[in-house]
Amino acid sequence: MSITGDLKINLSHSQEAKAWAAKALYRYNVEETGIDDRAPIGAELCDPAGRVLGGLWGRTELGLLFLDMFFLPDYLRGSGYGGRLLAIVEEEANRRGCQRAVVETSSFQAPGFYVHQGYEEFGRVDFGVEAHARIFLSKRL
Template sequence: MQIRMTQEFPIILSTDEAAKAEAAAALYRYNVAITGTDDRIPIGAVLCDGSGKALGGLWGRTELGLLFLDMFFVPAHLRGLSYGARLLAAVEEEAKARGCRRAVVETSSFQAPGFYIRHAYVEFGRVPFGFDGQARVFLRKELA
């Protein structure tokens, strides 16, 4: 069977954020239609200085019973002082209150896989970068 195209649609390389947002919304609508679940909610915890200025934090989303961790930053001068552990605990507790049973994160081998492993995350995948010795690391954790 041969499929015949009656109309050609152009493909354009683009970094346009509006186009990306439109496609993401369409994909989310599709996911909701398939799963019957519309529960995506942003999640985050911010590390502030004494004046309330954000110094770092942890952000992600909860969706389909999963906590997805997207971005985590603690300034170098505050690392090793339990701020990271406290941020992670706060977000995980909120995710559990939302009904999440698992967490997923991706990080780089030169960033924080050891931090996550110390907090009961387990590596389940690794993809080498285009240069020697470093990789993208995927980890998960049971929250229940």
């Protein structure tokens, strides 16, 4: 591809552009690794009427489980449901061939929960709220 003229950079948050770039990046990753295994993964906690109360969502890719979002309402935290949701997702990831799991959380969210579940911190980045950080954890499945 040849480009003539000046290119422009636009400050943007276009979901269409982001989706296009994500597909292009994934194609590149597949070309480089020869592995095309990205798949969504998740588990939801529902009440007896089927309403979603919380859950855990992420993806599996390149032998890794990436945990993107985990939410339980306050009244269900500490009840054991979080550990059960995580175990179900980890078991499915393991069936898919994943050997490790990776999660990013904030210091005021759930790092202690993940450590209790066997995750180990491998990185930390302070952010704009004093005494708080983003924490990166992983676990061998």
